[in-house]
Amino acid sequence: METEELVMEELLSVEAEIQDVQDQIKTLFDRQEKLEERQSELRALLEACKASGSPVQGSPSTTSENWSGPFQWDSEADDVRLNVFGIPSYRANQREIINAVMSGKDVLVIMAAGGGKSLCYQLPAILRDGVALVVSPLLSLIQDQVMGLTALGIPAFMLTSTTNKEVEKFIYKALEKGEGELKVLYVTPEKISKSKRFMSKLEKCNHQGRLSLIAIDEAHCCSQWGHDFRPDYKSLGILKTQFPGVPIVALTATATGKVQYDLMEMLRIPKCVKFVSTVNRPNLFYKVREKPSVGKEVIDEIAEFILESYSNHESGIVYCFSRKECEQVSAELRTRGISADYYHADMDPGAREKVHTRWSKNKLQVIVGTVAFGMGINKPDVRFVIHHSLSKSMETYYQESGRAGRDGLPSECVLFFRPADVPRQSSMVFYENSGLQNLYDIVRYCQTKRQCRRAAFFKHFSEALQDCNGMCDNCAFSNEIIELDVSNYAVAIVSLLKDVLENDQRLTMLQLVDKMKSKHKQLGSTLKKEQLEQLVVQLLLDRVLKEEFQHTAYATNAYVTVGPLANQVLQGKKAVKIETCNKEKSKTAGDVKTVKHRLSGLESKLDELRKELSSNHGGIFPHSVLSSQQMSMISTEKPNSMEELEKIIGKLKAEKYGDRILEEIGKFVGSEDELPEIEASKEEEGSSDKRASKRLKTRKNVVLIDSGDEEP
Ligand SMILES: Nc1ncnc2c1ncn2[C@@H]1O[C@H](COP(=O)(O)OP(=O)(O)OP(=O)(O)O)[C@@H](O)[C@H]1O
Numbered sequence: 097m098e099t100e101e102l103v104m105e106e107l108l109s110v111e112a113e114i115q116d117v118q119d120q121i122k123t124l125f126d127r128q129e130k131l132e133e134r135q136s137e138l139r140a141l142l143e144a145c146k147a148s149g150s151p152v153q154g155s156p157s158t159t160s161e162n163w164s165g166p167f168q169w170d171s172e173a174d175d176v177r178l179n180v181f182g183i184p185s186y187r188a189n190q191r192e193i194i195n196a197v198m199s200g201k202d203v204l205v206i207m208a209a210g211g212g213k214s215l216c217y218q219l220p221a222i223l224r225d226g227v228a229l230v231v232s233p234l235l236s237l238i239q240d241q242v243m244g245l246t247a248l249g250i251p252a253f254m255l256t257s258t259t260n261k262e263v264e265k266f267i268y269k270a271l272e273k274g275e276g277e278l279k280v281l282y283v284t285p286e287k288i289s290k291s292k293r294f295m296s297k298l299e300k301c302n303h304q305g306r307l308s309l310i311a312i313d314e315a316h317c318c319s320q321w322g323h324d325f326r327p328d329y330k331s332l333g334i335l336k337t338q339f340p341g342v343p344i345v346a347l348t349a350t351a352t353g354k355v356q357y358d359l360m361e362m363l364r365i366p367k368c369v370k371f372v373s374t375v376n377r378p379n380l381f382y383k384v385r386e387k388p389s390v391g392k393e394v395i396d397e398i399a400e401f402i403l404e405s406y407s408n409h410e411s412g413i414v415y416c417f418s419r420k421e422c423e424q425v426s427a428e429l430r431t432r433g434i435s436a437d438y439y440h441a442d443m444d445p446g447a448r449e450k451v452h453t454r455w456s457k458n459k460l461q462v463i464v465g466t467v468a469f470g471m472g473i474n475k476p477d478v479r480f481v482i483h484h485s486l487s488k489s490m491e492t493y494y495q496e497s498g499r500a501g502r503d504g505l506p507s508e509c510v511l512f513f514r515p516a517d518v519p520r521q522s523s524m525v526f527y528e529n530s531g532l533q534n535l536y537d538i539v540r541y542c543q544t545k546r547q548c549r550r551a552a553f554f555k556h557f558s559e560a561l562q563d564c565n566g567m568c569d570n571c572a573f574s575n576e577i578i579e580l581d582v583s584n585y586a587v588a589i590v591s592l593l594k595d596v597l598e599n600d601q602r603l604t605m606l607q608l609v610d611k612m613k614s615k616h617k618q619l620g621s622t623l624k625k626e627q628l629e630q631l632v633v634q635l636l637l638d639r640v641l642k643e644e645f646q647h648t649a650y651a652t653n654a655y656v657t658v659g660p661l662a663n664q665v666l667q668g669k670k671a672v673k674i675e676t677c678n679k680e681k682s683k684t685a686g687d688v689k690t691v692k693h694r695l696s697g698l699e700s701k702l703d704e705l706r707k708e709l710s711s712n713h714g715g716i717f718p719h720s721v722l723s724s725q726q727m728s729m730i731s732t733e734k735p736n737s738m739e740e741l742e743k744i745i746g747k748l749k750a751e752k753y754g755d756r757i758l759e760e761i762g763k764f765v766g767s768e769d770e771l772p773e774i775e776a777s778k779e780e781e782g783s784s785d786k787r788a789s790k791r792l793k794t795r796k797n798v799v800l801i802d803s804g805d806e807e808p
Pocket residue numbers: 183184185186187190207208209210211212213214215348349472474476502503723725
């Protein structure tokens with residue numbers, strides 16, 4: 097070979113190596129950046145914990161104060177909790193938080209969705225003299241809470257754009273002069289940032305020592321790093337400045353360390369006592385199902401799931417990616433006999449309110465919504481949340497799936513995942529702060545057929561791992577996972593993309609997969625289309641490929657191109673594998689009994705009664721009369737006196753509804769239609785799935801349904 101050719105050859109390989117080293121340097125720089133970000137988060141967390149002296153989840157308490165008590169208000173607090181709120185016992189951290197607020201401390205509460213954050217400020221609001229101010233971001237959330245408190249006889253009001261002049265006058269007088277019954281006042285953050293008149297009334301109220309506490313609900317909205325930033329929350333720091341002696345309690349369900357630090361800064365409560373409860377929702381069963389590429393088949397599967405598992409009209413939510421899909425899916429579900437309606441931001445507020453109310457009153461089984469059906473939906477008995485497409489991040493998915501099972505009863509969260517949905521989301525989020533990274537985290541959650549779904553949440557919220565108790569598909573169904581080495585396909589994909597790039601062309605994911613399909617037909621390709629799509633997504637997650645975006649007049653197109661680690665695959669330095677599960681195997685091995693909480697005979701009678709009573713009592717919600725938990729306790733214990741009933745639902749509700757409830761129980765007990773308790777079947781005791789039988793033991797009145805066909 098000529099010298100020149102030799103030199104040229106060596107030059108090419110040196111250049112290729114330089115490119116490779118540059119890629120590795122870029123990867124290391126990226127890694128360094130992520131580590132530095134994590135470092136600052138952890139430093140902030142450490143600092144905040146030292147400052148607030150409160151235990152971070154899982155670590156022994158470091159504060160000198162012991163917030164569990166005893167305190168002089170304990171008996172009064174217990175009395176109000178049971179007899180006003182009808183709540184028999186505190187959940188984790190609630191008592192301690194209430195005691196810290198009652199002691200006048202600023203408090204930060206990180207507590208799972210449905211965990212019971214409202215009680216943590218509503219109960220002190222009743223115990224302390226004066227008016228409690230609650231800042232909440234959504235009218236629907238405020239209306240829900242004002243209605244709930246009013247139904248309990250607590251003088252709660254809202255001062256928002258919808259408040260009429262008369263009520264506004266009453267509120268201002270109550271603030272300024274202490275006239276009239278005003279105990280809890282709800283406002284949106286705009287009221288604080290925009291209304292000088294309101295702030296002056298608040299100052300007068302505080303000046304007379306009648307501002308009892310300030311609660312900031314959904315406090316993660318303060319932080320840009322949170323998933324739901326609202327600019328008006330930024331001005332809430334004024335509250336600590338203007339009312340330094342008034343305890344502030346900030347509450348949220350989702351806040352990573354960075355967001356926690358951010359909101360303590362924003363609200364100027366750096367020395368607050370912090371209570372971080374687990375993000376775990378042990379009663380939720382997480383599942384990811386392969387989403388068929390044919391739209392109608394997806395709806396068939398969703399309809400089948402609802403009709404089969406929730407034929408008792410149990411409430412549910414279906415989240416869709418777009419407004420159009422919402423309307424389509426809702427219409428299709430109706431044609432399959434499911435009472436469903438849609439909810440999205442394009443609808444006028446009245447129509448949205450109507451759908452939300454019909455669903456809250458169980459007149460509608462399923463709401464098909466976009467992300468607009470968001471925060472503050474706190475119907476406690478939502479039995480399933482289905483995602484027709486994946487969410488944009490782990491936090492968003494945690495929030496949306498967290499709307500299920502707020503009453504603590506078993507509920508299901510099902511996500512239909514198809515790789516082709518990734519570019520639909522990525523072209524929407526790529527310009528947001530770490531938008532792509534956040535999306536790829538939930539794509540990783542969807543792709544894995546091995547990792548516990550719950551573990552992904554613990555990792556995302558940097559919380560120690562906890563046992564899943566078989567409450568996710570990857571833990572419950574012992575699928576046989578087969579790892580396919582697809583390195584040769586990966587090399588072919590990278591080479592194809594390099595060629596395309598050289599001809600100055602671009603390919604979307606679907607175009608790339610089609611090209612691969614046709615190209616590999618000759619090579620007798622064994623990979624199915626879905627597996628090729630799964631491989632492309634895996635290569636994106638592994639940074640072998642990357643997405644690029646281009647705007648057109650109507651849309652943003654997501655293209656796939658070579659990523660920083662492409663050469664490592666080309667040079668055989670990086671093996672590529674995809675997980676696939678052996679469907680047949682998992683059918684037999686994974687037939688875990690799905691435990692469903694079905695209403696027993698008496699419970700369904702009580703369910704009818706609470707619907708009747710709620711409509712008689714001016715449109716409050718059925719669950720405000722009796723929660724699912726109270727119904728289940730009543731049907732288990734069958735109290736036959738007012739005193740016994742009071743122990744379950746408290747004095748106030750017993751006074752209001754006790755006669756009717758006792759009458760219902762009397763009618764039911766001894767009647768021939770009382771259902772025998774369904775004991776866990778014997779073979780279930782000995783079943784390989786200990787978890788299922790353990791779950792069974794803790795649930796009364798459950799009906800066992802063979803879930804053989806409910807594979808992920
Ligand atoms: N100690 C308790 N025992 C039983 N039920 C409770 C308890 N505390 C609160 N609840 C009920 O749990 C449900 C959820 O409470 P709440 O609305 O306060 O949750 P949250 O933490 O605000 O949730 P989100 O983060 O979704 O807003 C409500 O129906 C409430 O009445």
